[in-house]
Amino acid sequence: MPLRALRFGLCQGLLARWFGTRRGASTLDWHGKISEMKKKIQSILPGGTWDQLNDTGHLPPEQADVVIVGGGVLGLSVAYWLKRLEKQRGAIRVLVVERDHTYSQASTGLSVGGIRQQFSLPENIQLSLFSVNFLRNINEYLAVVDDPPLDLQFNPSGYLLLSSEKGAAVMESNVKVQREEGAKICLMSPEQLRYKFPWINTEGVALASYGMENEGWFDPWCLLQGLRRKVQAMGVLFCHGEVTRFVSSSDHMETAGGEKLTLKRIHEVHVKMDHSLEYQPVECAVVINAAGAWSGQVAELAGIGTGPPGTLQGIKLPVEPRKRYVYIWHCPQGPGLETPFVTDTSGAYFRREGLGNNYLGGRSPSEEEEPDSGNLDVDHDFFQEKVWPPLAQRVPAFETLKVRRAWAGYYDYNTFDQNGVVGPHPLVVNMYFATGFSGHGLQQAPAVGRAVAELVLQGRFQTIDLSSFLFNRFYWGEKVQESNVI
Numbered sequence: 271m272p273l274r275a276l277r278f279g280l281c282q283g284l285l286a287r288w289f290g291t292r293r294g295a296s297t298l299d300w301h302g303k304i305s306e307m308k309k310k311i312q313s314i315l316p317g318g319t320w321d322q323l324n325d326t327g328h329l330p331p332e333q334a335d336v337v338i339v340g341g342g343v344l345g346l347s348v349a350y351w352l353k354r355l356e357k358q359r360g361a362i363r364v365l366v367v368e369r370d371h372t373y374s375q376a377s378t379g380l381s382v383g384g385i386r387q388q389f390s391l392p393e394n395i396q397l398s399l400f401s402v403n404f405l406r407n408i409n410e411y412l413a414v415v416d417d418p419p420l421d422l423q424f425n426p427s428g429y430l431l432l433s434s435e436k437g438a439a440v441m442e443s444n445v446k447v448q449r450e451e452g453a454k455i456c457l458m459s460p461e462q463l464r465y466k467f468p469w470i471n472t473e474g475v476a477l478a479s480y481g482m483e484n485e486g487w488f489d490p491w492c493l494l495q496g497l498r499r500k501v502q503a504m505g506v507l508f509c510h511g512e513v514t515r516f517v518s519s520s521d522h523m524e525t526a527g528g529e530k531l532t533l534k535r536i537h538e539v540h541v542k543m544d545h546s547l548e549y550q551p552v553e554c555a556v557v558i559n560a561a562g563a564w565s566g567q568v569a570e571l572a573g574i575g576t577g578p579p580g581t582l583q584g585i586k587l588p589v590e591p592r593k594r595y596v597y598i599w600h601c602p603q604g605p606g607l608e609t610p611f612v613t614d615t616s617g618a619y620f621r622r623e624g625l626g627n628n629y630l631g632g633r634s635p636s637e638e639e640e641p642d643s644g645n646l647d648v649d650h651d652f653f654q655e656k657v658w659p660p661l662a663q664r665v666p667a668f669e670t671l672k673v674r675r676a677w678a679g680y681y682d683y684n685t686f687d688q689n690g691v692v693g694p695h696p697l698v699v700n701m702y703f704a705t706g707f708s709g710h711g712l713q714q715a716p717a718v719g720r721a722v723a724e725l726v727l728q729g730r731f732q733t734i735d736l737s738s739f740l741f742n743r744f745y746w747g748e749k750v751q752e753s754n755v756i
């Protein structure tokens with residue numbers, strides 16, 4: 271990196287000298303004007319230029335106000351909103367600690383990039399509505415002076431959810447909620463389905479819901495890189511290392527019911543440096559647990575869930591890695607460009623991938639079928655036995671498909687109710703969660719980052735009330751049930 275930067279700097283110097291001697295004083299005026307314009311633009315946009323030399327990837331600072339564990343889409347979104355909502359530029363020192371800068375196992379890059387409003391919980395619908403607006407205006411939010419605009423490759427195709435007779439009433443009431451929240455969703459009968467999508471076999475379908483705007487899919491990697499570039503330009507520090515320990519102080523108290531509680535506050539985060547046995551301590555005021563599928567483990571490092579069973583101290587963060595397969599197939603006779611993101615009555619789903627009759631899809635396994643999450647190997651039999659048969663029944667053209675490639679990734683799976691966990695831990699008072707979205711975290715990241723930043727900076731949710739996603743619900747046994755988890 272320094273070599274590249276040096277070469278680049280040298281090149282710029284030579285070019286400047288060349289122009290200077292050829293064109294004389296008028297070029298200097300021109301350069302002066304350009305640099306003034308750039309300064310003006312920089313003063314208007316939040317964040318400055320993205321200077322790769324500021325990448326502090328080697329060592330963390332000794333002190334940061336907020337340490338974010340995990341540099342995936344959720345961690346970066348929290349970082350972005352903390353800087354964007356800070357009252358004064360440079361007011362908060364934010365450090366993102368990411369153990370794998372290639373993101374080889376992170377959920378974000380391995381996801382299928384879908385965004386929809388077809389949820390049953392108002393909170394999930396609102397989160398996705400906020401996020402879709404963010405995505406549509408991505409170059410207003412994430413512009414960086416001197417860098418090219420982002421191309422998210424947003425495909426504005428609706429989701430098409432199919433329901434059997436059994437699920438039709440629930441689908442109808444979900445659509446009612448979606449419309450109340452402002453989403454444009456229509457219900458379709460089997461006849462209407464056949465008319466609009468003649469390649470669908472409607473056997474066993476009683477009702478369908480179809481998103482008419484603000485749904486589709488995009489390139490997750492582009493969002494991740496765009497956020498990373500932007501937050502670095504805004505002054506967020508990065509460190510390549512693994513958080514392995516928290517040092518905290520404790521206060522003991524007793525509740526009115528006589529339960530003894532220990533309140534903890536984290537003072538120091540230990541970061542194990544890459545390829546080293548050494549760790550670096552970082553003093554901090556707030557920790558954000560955005561470690562995705564591994565956030566349950568990170569919570570445990572802070573003592574969460576290590577108390578006696580049945581007590582608040584004994585309640586774990588119920589988020590763990592669950593392996594999900596994605597298959598890409600080619601089918602020359604398959605449905606065309608108008609193909610929506612289809613989820614079948616069986617739970618199998620697919621969407622178009624590019625323009626060349628390629629498709630991407632999969633299916634979440636049942637509890638009994640859950641594969642071993644110890645590696646990311648793909649089970650090709652799962653496609654043959656569990657995905658292909660229902661899809662070929664639904665879209666007869668798929669009988670002749672050929673699988674081209676496949677991959678596996680981890681859902682940040684919340685085993686309690688498959689919904690996000692947002693906000694502070696009741697006992698480890700300065701650890702905040704932004705995790706557990708179980709298959710819809712990518713699309714909700716822009717809004718969740720904002721919600722967490724609001725809590726940290728202003729002490730309460732301002733834009734979307736996510737109180738029902740707080741950790742306390744695990745203690746009270748109150749599930750927030752989302753019926754549309756794919």
Ligand SMILES: Cc1cc2nc3c(=O)[nH]c(=O)nc-3n(C[C@H](O)[C@H](O)[C@H](O)COP(=O)(O)OP(=O)(O)OC[C@H]3O[C@@H](n4cnc5c(N)ncnc54)[C@H](O)[C@@H]3O)c2cc1C
Pocket residue numbers: 339340341342343344345367368369370373375376377378379380381382383384385511512513514560561562563564565568594595596678679680681682704705706707708709710711712713714
């Ligand atoms: C196959 C598949 C399809 C999906 N499809 C969709 C979809 O269509 N739409 C949608 O919205 N969502 C989808 N998702 C879910 C979505 O990808 C996730 O919810 C989201 O990416 C989670 O983001 P994250 O930042 O929390 O996690 P990640 O991207 O996994 O980032 C967490 C990071 O934390 C780091 N980390 C962990 N522990 C430590 C530590 N101790 N120290 C330092 N760093 C640490 C990890 O290295 C990782 O990079 C899908 C997921 C999968 C697997």
